[in-house]
Amino acid sequence: MSTQNTTQPGDHPLKVARFLTVQEAAEALRVSKMTVYRMVHDGELPSIRVGRSFRVPEHAVHEYLREAVADRLARNTNG
DSSP, X not given: OOOOOOOOTTOOOTTTOOEEEHHHHHHHHTSOHHHHHHHXXXXXXXXXXXXXXXXXXXXXXXXXXXXXHHHHHHHHHHO
């Protein structure tokens, strides 16, 4: 019996969701931890609280980067 991954793009059930620490998110975005904290508090980057720490869904970091690249490409082609 084989099991296939039936999740669709955009589906992120908790059993396959991966959460990053603020440090890991900062490294992926190549910004400081303080910048990630600001993004979380400003609502730019979704997160959950685990005790006194924040965790950021990995897919949210990838989506943020995708949107940033798309915005930059749109500005370059329109300007």
